[in-house]
Amino acid sequence: MHLMWFTERQYHYDPEEEPGRSDLLEKQILRNRSFFGLPNQNFDAETGSMLLNQYIDEKVYSEDLGFDGLMLNEHHGTPFCLGSVMDVEAAVLARATKRAKIVLLGNPVPTVANALRLAEELAMIDLLSKGRLVPGWVRGAGSEQLANNANPALNREYFEEGVDFIIKAWTTPGPFRYEGKHFHFRFVNPWVLPLQKPHPPIWIPGLVSPDTVIWCAKKRFPYIALATQLEPTVELWNLYTDQAAREGYQAGPENFGYLQPIFVGDNQARAEELGKRFLYGGAFAHFARPEWMFPPGYNSKEATRRLARLAAGANLPGKPITDVIGQESDEEIEALRQGVYATYAKTRDQLQMIAGTPDYVIPRIRKVLEVLRPGIFSFWLDGPVGAKDRMRCLELLGKEVMPAVRAMGKELGLVDPFQRKPGSVPLAAGRTAERVAHAESLAASVG
Amino acid sequence: MAGKDSVREENHSVGAEQLVVLKGGSGKPLLVLHEELGYPSWMKWNETLSERRTILTPLYPGFGRTPRAEWISNIRDLGSFLARFIREQGLAPIDVIGFSLGGWLAAEMAAGDPNLFSKMVLVAPAGIRPPEGDIMDMFTVPALVYLRESVRDAGSVTEYAKLYDGGVSEAQYEAFEDARAETARLAWQPYMFNPSLPHLLEGTVKSPTLLVWGRDDRVVPISAAAIFQKSIKGARLLTLDQCGHRPEVEKSDQFIKEVQSFLG
DSSP states (O other), X not given: OEEEEEOOOOOOOOTTTOHHHHHHHHHXXXXXXXXXXXXXXXXXXXXXXXXXXXXXXXXXXXXXXTOSEEEEOOOSXXXXXSOSSHHHHHHXXXXXXXXXXXXXXXXXXXXXXXXHHHHHHHHHHHHHTTSXXXXXXXXXXXXXXXXXXXXXXXXXXXXXXXXXXXXXXXXXOSSEEEEOSSOEEEEEOOSSOOSSSSOOOOBEEESOOHHHHXXXXXXXXXXXXXXXXXXHHHHHHHHHHHHHHHTTBOOOGGGEEXXXXXXXXXXXXXXXXXXXXXXXXXXXXXXXXXXXXXXXXXXXXXXXXXXHHHTTSTTXXXXXXGGTTTTOOXXXXXXXXXXXXXXXXXXXXXXXXXXXXXXXXXXXXXXXXXXXXXXXXXXXXXXXXXXXXXXXXXXXXXXXXXXXXXXXXXXXXXXXXXXSOTTOSBOOTXXXXXXXXXXXXXXXXXX | OOOGGGOEEEEEEETTEEEEEEEEEOSXXXXXXXXXXXXXXXXXXXXXXXXXXXXXXXXXXXXXXXXXXTTOOSHHHHHHHHHHHHHHTTOOSEEEEEETHHHHHHHHHHHHOTTSEEEEEEESOOBSOOSSSOXXXXXXXOHHHHHHHTSSOXXXXXXXXXXXXXXXXXXXXXXXXXXXXXXXXXXXXXXXBOTTHXXXXXXXXXXXXXXXXXXXXXXXXXXXXXXXXXXXXXXXXXXXXXXXXXXXXXXXXXXXXXHHHHXX
C-alpha cells in the first residue's frame, strides 16, 4: 500500500494566535461565497512566506515519519491553496527529501499554454529527485480556466491532447515536428528527459467524472478519488473495472487511490474541534461560485443536463447568487457560517472527515479501506490549525496510524502500483471482471 | 399579424452540415442574426416586421437546435458558413438585422462578401474593440445575470419576461449553456472582437447601414459606434436615450418605426 500526506496549503491565520484575522478572513470568504476571486489585497506576503515554508517543512517531516508519497496539487487565484505553481514546490522537495515519491495530482494541463515546457519542467524534477516523480494531470477546476484564460469549451480536448503530447515528447526520439489540433510545435527535442523509463508513472486524480474514469481505465492510469462520497466512488470504481475488462485486463487495488480528510490529536474532543475547521469558509462547497466552477462548455452535455435539473435550487448556476453578494449583514454571514459548521455531524458520519485520537480514526479508516480497497491512500489535513497541532497530527499519523493502516493493507491485499503494474493482469475475453470495491461493506458498522 | 405560432422550423443542409432556420411572416426575405445567448423568442418587433417581410432566423451550429459543426472555430468561419447558405438559397442580396454577436457576424459577412447584403441594421454590434470601456464578459456571470444586464432596467421593460420564455426552465438552462459554450469557441479571445474587422470593413462595405445603440448599453459600450461609422461609409447612427443593449425590446415602437423606414 502506498501511503501519502496531502494538504492544500491553505492561506490562513492561526485561530489561537490571531483570532481576529482568522475570523475576518473567514467572513470575507463566506461573504464572497467563494475562496476563488477573493481580492488579493487580503494577501499578506509575510504570512504567505511563513506558510509556504511551513508546508515544505511538513512534507520533509512526513518523509522522516515514513510516508511513501508527498502529494501536491495546484490551484490559482485562491486562498484555498498556496501552491499556484506546484512544480516549484516539487523542485524544492526533489532536493529537500531523499526517499519519498513526489506525487503531483495534478498539473492542470489545459491551463498551461506550452505543454512542451511542462514536459521539460517535470523531466527536471524527475532528474533532481533521482527518479521519484509521479506526475498526474487534471483538467483544472472551472475557476482555473478563468484564472489562466484557458478556453473552457476546449478543456477536455486540451487535456487529452496535452497529456498525449507530453508522453510523446518524453518517449519519441527527437527532433520531431508536432501538428496537433490545439498544440503545435515545429521542433520537439527536449534535451532534458525523465530518469524513469519509458516515462514516470502517471496517476490521475478526480471528483468522479465518469468521462475521466473511463479515460483512465483505457490508459491504465490509476485513478485517485479526491475525498468523494463512498457510494458514488464505488460506482465509479465499477465503471473503471468494467472498462478495464473491455481493454483486456483485470483492475485491482493498484488502479485506485483515495484521499481521506483526517485530523488526529491526543484528545478526542479537541481533535474533533480542530477537524471541524476543515469546513472553514464553507470548505469545498465554497471553492468557487457556481458560475466560476462551471464556465461555458467546461461540463459535458450530460453533466449540464444534471445541473439543469438542479438549476432551480439555491446557490446553483440558474440562480444568480451575485445579487446578494456584498449586500448581507454581519448577522446573515454569521448564520451562514453556523449553517456550514452544522453540516459537520453529517460529514463525520459519512466518513468525509475522520477526526479523533488514533484509536478513533483507525477503525474508520479500516471501513473506508474495506469498501474501496485502494492501493494508494492519502491523508488530507486542512483548515486553519496552528503549526504545532498540525505537526502533532502528522506525528500521530506517522507513528500510530500509519503502521496500523499498513497492516490492514497487507491483510486486505491492497497492492499499490509499485508492487503490481496497473493493467498488468490480463483478463481473457468473455471473462467477467471481479469487482475491486466491496459495496456490501458500506452497510457494515465501524469496528 | 404573424404570431409566434406562425413561425416554422426548416431544416437545411449546407455542405455536410445541418442548419435549422426559423421562418415567419410573408414578403421579401429579411435575415435576422441572433445574439450570443441564442434565439430570444418571437417578440413584438418580429410580429410587426413580419407583416411585410419573411423573417429568416438561422440558429447557429452548436446553439442547441442546429448540431455543432466541428470545424467552425471563429466568427469568420461561422459567417462564411452562413454566407454559403444565403448564396445556395439564392437569397443574396438580402437585408439583414444583426444583434450583438449577430451584428458582429453580419459585419464580418459583409466584409467578406460586399454583395451579400442589400441593407444592414446592426443593433449594438460586438466585433470592434470599444475605444472606451470593455465589452461585458458574459463568461464570468450566469446567463440570467447577463440577460438582466442587457437591459437598462428589467422592471420597466414590458417584454422582458418574454425573452427566452422567462429563462428559467430546465430546457432553457441547457440552451443557455449550449449558447455560452459555442460563443466561447467562437469568441473567447480576444473577447467578442476582431482587431482586423475595422480595416476589413473600410472601403469594402457599400450596403446602406443603420447602427442602433442604446445610450446606456452596459454590454457593448456605445464608444464602439464611432469606429463602425468610420469603417462603414455613410452608416447612420441612431442612439436611443434611456435604453440599454436591447433597443428592440426596450424601445420597441421607436425601433420598429426606424427600421421599417430604413428598410423601406
